[in-house]
Amino acid sequence: MISITILLIIVSAVAWVLHLVQPSTKFKRLGALIPGPKPYPLLGNIPNAGVDSKRINSVLSGIADKYGRTFRMFLGQDLMIFLSDPEDVEFILSKSKQLTKSRNSMIAGKPWIGEGLLIGPEDKWKMNRRRLLPAFHLKIIENFVPVFHKNSEKLIEEMSAFVDKGEVDITEPSAKFALRNICETAMGISLDSISDDDFYSKAVGELNAIFATKIFVPLFKNKLFYNLHPLGRREKQLLRYIDSITEKVIRSRRAECRKWDVEDGNDEHLAEGQRRRLIFLDLMLHIQKEDSSFTDQQIRDEVNTLMFAGHDTVSATTSFCLHLLSKHPEVQEKIYEEINAILGGSDRPPSLKDLQEMKYLEQVIKETLRMYSSVPMIGRCANADLQLKNGLIIPQNADIVLWLHRMHNDSQLYPNPSVFNPDNFSPENVQKRHPYSFLPFGGGSRDCIGMKYAYNELKVGLSNLARNFIFLPSETQTELYLITEIVLKTDSGIHVKIKRR
Numbered sequence: 001m002i003s004i005t006i007l008l009i010i011v012s013a014v015a016w017v018l019h020l021v022q023p024s025t026k027f028k029r030l031g032a033l034i035p036g037p038k039p040y041p042l043l044g045n046i047p048n049a050g051v052d053s054k055r056i057n058s059v060l061s062g063i064a065d066k067y068g069r070t071f072r073m074f075l076g077q078d079l080m081i082f083l084s085d086p087e088d089v090e091f092i093l094s095k096s097k098q099l100t101k102s103r104n105s106m107i108a109g110k111p112w113i114g115e116g117l118l119i120g121p122e123d124k125w126k127m128n129r130r131r132l133l134p135a136f137h138l139k140i141i142e143n144f145v146p147v148f149h150k151n152s153e154k155l156i157e158e159m160s161a162f163v164d165k166g167e168v169d170i171t172e173p174s175a176k177f178a179l180r181n182i183c184e185t186a187m188g189i190s191l192d193s194i195s196d197d198d199f200y201s202k203a204v205g206e207l208n209a210i211f212a213t214k215i216f217v218p219l220f221k222n223k224l225f226y227n228l229h230p231l232g233r234r235e236k237q238l239l240r241y242i243d244s245i246t247e248k249v250i251r252s253r254r255a256e257c258r259k260w261d262v263e264d265g266n267d268e269h270l271a272e273g274q275r276r277r278l279i280f281l282d283l284m285l286h287i288q289k290e291d292s293s294f295t296d297q298q299i300r301d302e303v304n305t306l307m308f309a310g311h312d313t314v315s316a317t318t319s320f321c322l323h324l325l326s327k328h329p330e331v332q333e334k335i336y337e338e339i340n341a342i343l344g345g346s347d348r349p350p351s352l353k354d355l356q357e358m359k360y361l362e363q364v365i366k367e368t369l370r371m372y373s374s375v376p377m378i379g380r381c382a383n384a385d386l387q388l389k390n391g392l393i394i395p396q397n398a399d400i401v402l403w404l405h406r407m408h409n410d411s412q413l414y415p416n417p418s419v420f421n422p423d424n425f426s427p428e429n430v431q432k433r434h435p436y437s438f439l440p441f442g443g444g445s446r447d448c449i450g451m452k453y454a455y456n457e458l459k460v461g462l463s464n465l466a467r468n469f470i471f472l473p474s475e476t477q478t479e480l481y482l483i484t485e486i487v488l489k490t491d492s493g494i495h496v497k498i499k500r501r
């Protein structure tokens with residue numbers, strides 16, 4: 001009798017596990033119709049993909065070279081469909097009702113950025129995007145320009161130490177520039193006041209790499225396995241450190257805001273206060289006062305999201321841009337001439353209006369984002385079957401990866417894609433292309449909320465560097481080996497030589 005019971009339990013358990021791991025035959029059939037490497041039993045294409053985030057870019061590029069703009073990978077029982085045709089990308093981004101954010105990124109990012117804007121579930125996201133949008137208005141960003149300028153002076157100081165020192169890696173000063181800006185504008189504290197600033201920056205970088213590895217390695221979705229794995233333990237350790245800082249900052253900012261309220265005698269101080277000292281965290285604390293459903297946890301998630309989304313992206317773009325400029329002295333000269341024309345040769349800090357006039361520099365930044373798209377891929381999950389223009393059907397529950405970096409380097413969209421040509425973004429040339437052929441900040445309803453912030457920050461940093469230095473190419477690092485994490489990286493930093501102008 002006991003043995004029959006045990007047998008029944010085992011059979012039920014196996015049936016339950018099979019039910020969990022076996023996708024429907026329709027899902028499998030539709031997935032199999034999409035071009036892609038032949039899957040292995042149970043593992044799918046995991047052996048093709050490997051588990052090393054350092055190789056993801058080259059592995060996927062090889063697969064895309066063979067199968068084209070639309071291909072699929074089975075990762076275990078999950079189906080990932082990669083798209084890089086602008087028409088498909090437009091179609092997918094216009095279907096917001098039939099999509100959620102990629103489940104993989106929601107699971108992988110949750111311990112760090114929780115239900116913040118980037119990966120929050122649709123209903124929560126909708127409400128919070130509306131609440132937070134005013135904080136990204138150009139009028140608020142205008143207040144940040146002096147912060148960007150002050151931090152660009154620190155960047156110049158750090159770069160000065162590299163002058164005439166031969167080849168140097170500029171990724172660390174670029175990262176600090178971006179981190180200082182986001183620390184001050186999101187949390188209202190200077191990076192130097194965080195006890196060990198280098199560790200903070202490294203922790204954010206490491207969490208980024210862990211986030212990407214978790215997305216691409218299905219085994220890490222198993223909580224028990226992941227928690228026992230050294231990567232899971234490392235993530236916990238880093239998060240304890242990051243969260244302790246975020247929480248400390250929120251507490252002290254709340255106390256300061258209360259003090260200002262008392263000093264000002266009422267809550268109406270905010271309009272005046274906004275002009276003086278509004279930062280993203282203040283706005284969130286203000287929202288919380290009016291609406292207690294905006295919890296402390298939500299504030300922590302949003303602060304961590306901004307620290308993540310607003311730091312590495314800008315730092316990567318700055319470094320990639322300096323790499324490209326180092327190889328193109330004529331572009332550096334054009335930027336320099338433009339700045340001189342706008343600022344009349346003076347060394348005064350640029351205003352928002354000056355930044356808006358830096359049209360050529362904006363083309364250079366866009367061309368950098370085309371060649372080295374800081375966010376190389378964005379993910380969605382299909383809530384319904386979706387038919388692409390070529391007739392292929394993306395089955396419900398499939399993960400969709402919009403491979404922006406691949407699209408931006410497609411020779412059918414950009415002739416000679418490996419040539420740095422800021423004229424690709426002259427108004428006439430932009431007109432000639434599909435509007436979805438350039439999406440470094442994503443598109444549709446969940447596009448980047450920080451795009452204007454990023455362009456202005458980058459313009460301040462790069463224009464001030466161009467006013468002070470000339471960048472020369474590295475002789476040893478002639479090509480960059482790209483690593484696809486959440487943010488595009490290289491395997492060995494970015495090396496240039498620096499001369500004073």
Ligand code: HEM
Nearest residue numbers: 117118309310313314374375378440441442446448450454
């Ligand atoms: C060069 C710099 C940047 C690039 C290339 C970039 C790129 C992107 C992309 C592609 C997305 C869409 C992700 C998706 O569709 O899944 C996104 C979302 C987001 N970005 Fe950025 N970003 C940059 C800078 C910033 C900055 C400076 C901030 C904040 C100050 C920021 C905050 C965010 C947030 C909060 C989201 C989520 C928006 C939402 O879903 O409502 N980003 N970014």
